[in-house]
Amino acid sequence: MVDDLDKSRELFLSLNVGLSVFSSKLDRNNELLSGMIAREREREKWAEQVIFKEIVVDANDQKQSDPVNNPGFNRARVFLDAGFTPDHTGGLSVSLIYKNSKMSDVMKLISSNGSAGKASEPIDIAHLSGFYFIISNHDSANSTTVKNFRIVLYNEMRA
Missing domain, CATH: 1.20.5 (Single alpha-helices involved in coiled-coils or other helix-helix interfaces)
Known part of the structure; x- marks a missing residue:
């Protein structure tokens, strides 16, 4: 027992x-x-924001966006759709500005007959907030319509 x-x-x-x-x-x-x-x-987690919609950028002119507030994302891509006249020769460029200094050329969109669109490469925005974009029209005689310019903010996981 x-x-x-x-x-x-x-x-x-x-x-x-x-x-x-x-x-x-x-x-x-x-x-x-x-x-x-x-x-x-x-x-x-990601966020999308429209920067410009249906704006005209005059010949040899540029448009500055409102500041983009970054709530903690580390990457971004921008997407640009524009309409060009048949005589347009200069194309558009997009620059990223932070604290009144040009950080990078984000993209160039070469003019075509009609409309064109492009997506940027990923942009490192890990420590940036309050940055803005400048779209420049490089044609000396023709304006361009920016149909849609938007940014997608996201987190890229690092291994």
Whole structure:
């Protein structure tokens, strides 16, 4: 009877230790899974903002956007659609300005007969907020209509 009680006690203790090990592994797996889910949610987070819609940029002129506030994204891409006259020869360029300094040439859109569109390469905006864009028309005689100019802000996950 005492032997049976000792065996039951040993079995109970070994099961309890096994359960404790299993529980700690389960906690660790839950921690890893929670981290993966959080990273995936962060990756999916993005925002889109229209910068210009249906504006005319006169010959040899430029238009400055309102500041873009960055709520914490680390990348952006801009998308530009424009309408050109048949005589247009200069094209458009887009520059990123931050604290009144030109940070980069974001894109150039060469004129074509009719409309054209282009997407920029990814832009690193990790520490920028309050930046703005300048669209310049390089044609000396013809205006251009910017049909749609928008920015998509997103987070690029680094490994």
